[in-house]
Amino acid sequence: MMFEAVIGLEIHAQLQTATKIFCGCSTAFGAPPNTNVCPVCLGFPGALPVLNRAAVDHAIRAGLALGCRINETSIFARKNYFHPDLPKGYQISQYEQPLASEGVLEYVAGGIAKRVRITRVHMEEDAGKSLHEGFPDSDRKTYVDYNRSSVPLIEIVTEPDLRSAVDAAEFFGRLRAILVWLGVNDGNMEEGSLRCDANVSIRPVGTEALGTKAEVKNLNSFRFLQKALEFEIERQIEVLTAGGRIQQETRLWDADSGVTVSMRSKEQAHDYRYFPEPDLPPVLVSEARTNDIRSAMPELPDARRRRFVDGYGLPEYDAGQLTQTRATADFFEETVKDGASPKGASNWMMGELARALNAGHRDLAQSPVTSERLAGLVALIENGTISGAIAKGVFEKMFASGRAADDIVKSDGLTQIDDASQIQDAIAAVLEANADAIAQYRAGKASTFGFLVGQVMKATAGKANPKRVNEMLKKALDA
Numbered sequence: 001m002m003f004e005a006v007i008g009l010e011i012h013a014q015l016q017t018a019t020k021i022f023c024g025c026s027t028a029f030g031a032p033p034n035t036n037v038c039p040v041c042l043g044f045p046g047a048l049p050v051l052n053r054a055a056v057d058h059a060i061r062a063g064l065a066l067g068c069r070i071n072e073t074s075i076f077a078r079k080n081y082f083h084p085d086l087p088k089g090y091q092i093s094q095y096e097q098p099l100a101s102e103g104v105l106e107y108v109a110g111g112i113a114k115r116v117r118i119t120r121v122h123m124e125e126d127a128g129k130s131l132h133e134g135f136p137d138s139d140r141k142t143y144v145d146y147n148r149s150s151v152p153l154i155e156i157v158t159e160p161d162l163r164s165a166v167d168a169a170e171f172f173g174r175l176r177a178i179l180v181w182l183g184v185n186d187g188n189m190e191e192g193s194l195r196c197d198a199n200v201s202i203r204p205v206g207t208e209a210l211g212t213k214a215e216v217k218n219l220n221s222f223r224f225l226q227k228a229l230e231f232e233i234e235r236q237i238e239v240l241t242a243g244g245r246i247q248q249e250t251r252l253w254d255a256d257s258g259v260t261v262s263m264r265s266k267e268q269a270h271d272y273r274y275f276p277e278p279d280l281p282p283v284l285v286s287e288a289r290t291n292d293i294r295s296a297m298p299e300l301p302d303a304r305r306r307r308f309v310d311g312y313g314l315p316e317y318d319a320g321q322l323t324q325t326r327a328t329a330d331f332f333e334e335t336v337k338d339g340a341s342p343k344g345a346s347n348w349m350m351g352e353l354a355r356a357l358n359a360g361h362r363d364l365a366q367s368p369v370t371s372e373r374l375a376g377l378v379a380l381i382e383n384g385t386i387s388g389a390i391a392k393g394v395f396e397k398m399f400a401s402g403r404a405a406d407d408i409v410k411s412d413g414l415t416q417i418d419d420a421s422q423i424q425d426a427i428a429a430v431l432e433a434n435a436d437a438i439a440q441y442r443a444g445k446a447s448t449f450g451f452l453v454g455q456v457m458k459a460t461a462g463k464a465n466p467k468r469v470n471e472m473l474k475k476a477l478d479a
């Protein structure tokens with residue numbers, strides 16, 4: 001029997017606010033343990049939470065980007081459970097009435113149109129962090145760092161619309177790109193600002209009914225998500241094929257051994273005894289506020305990619321690369337605005353500029369070659385002042401010094417030689433010195449032509465216009 005996988009994701013994303021969701025403590029990552037804390041986020045009795053407006057704005061942005069309806073009223077609830085990193089004994093989270101619902105994310109992957117429905121986007125606070133390692137007495141004690149307690153999160157829940165491990169990883173990547181693009185999340189999965197759980201079940205191909213699902217937790221990289229799902233799908237197929245039954249349970253991905261392991265079964269599942277948080281009023285979001293946020297949102301990656309293809313005539317590949325981040329897309333458009341042709345700007349950004357930045361572990365914001373300077377270089381190539389070969393050397397000097405291209409070309413005397421008599425002289429000298437090569441060429445060995453072009457370019461220190469050299473050399477040889 002052929003099976004297909006049915007996958008839905010639950011993604012936790014930390015909102016990029018300066019302060020926590022219900023108090024004024026800093027959200028900065030990496031501060032010494034328990035320095036960004038106060039009575040509210042430590043859960044002292046009687047301390048009252050106050051909702052951070054900036055966190056709500058970010059959550060609305062995420063909801064809108066995912067095509068959701070922003071609900072005018074949403075409610076915070078208490079999710080009750082005991083854990084040392086949860087000092088109040090409950091987590092404040094939206095439950096029955098989330099901030100945003102019923103969205104959809106559409107995109108094209110590998111030439112295939114994909115559509116993933118978004119069930120909901122709700123707000124909640126993060127818990128603290130238990131530290132099981134790194135202390136002299138870690139074999140006997142666990143330490144708790146409450147800096148992360150009450151950091152603002154959104155949880156994004158999808159419908160079970162994904163059909164393979166690769167699909168799920170691709171979707172997670174798209175979602176991350178959008179959240180980072182919006183400035184809602186920093187995309188840093190190593191620091192835990194973006195985390196993913198997956199619900200997965202299998203069913204015979206052609207059937208509609210959902211199978212029993214397992215939840216796989218703590219998939220904090222695209223690779224882990226894909227590997228864990230591949231393992232879990234295969235595991236479930238083996239169980240069913242052997243006549244067994246899938247247990248509804250929570251499983252953990254063990255990256256070291258490459259397997260998922262059972263954490264708890266449905267019988268052991270928590271009853272969180274949710275009830276509305278009495279210390280917080282309902283969250284009211286007026287239509288006007290939603291509209292203001294919507295109108296101030298940047299153009300999203302997919303829309304921008306389409307515009308780069310339709311408006312600038314870029315190939316799909318270029319448009320995809322240049323819209324990986326907002327900074328890249330902005331830099332490209334600035335370069336074109338400053339006078340470069342779109343394809344010229346794209347080639348240099350994806351080629352020499354990307355290489356030089358990577359080699360120096362720098363990002364675009366730190367590029368010594370600004371968009372204006374890059375446009376200057378592309379213009380010199382496109383108007384024939386310098387050849388492409390010379391341009392690479394000019395670019396290296398620009399990158400090392402921050403100087404302008406025309407400045408370097410002038411001071412180094414790199415202007416392309418277009419003058420026919422100068423090129424003719426060089427050709428004559430090369431032909432005189434290479435009688436053998438000429439004989440081979442005339443005997444039909446076409447590759448010799450390239451060698452002769454190379455000799456002429458060498459004789460002019462790479463400055464001769466290669467197109468003219470080609471034409472004139474051909475003429476001289478055929479004479």
Ligand SMILES: [Zn+2]
Binds near residue numbers: 020036040041042
């Ligand atoms: Zn606090």
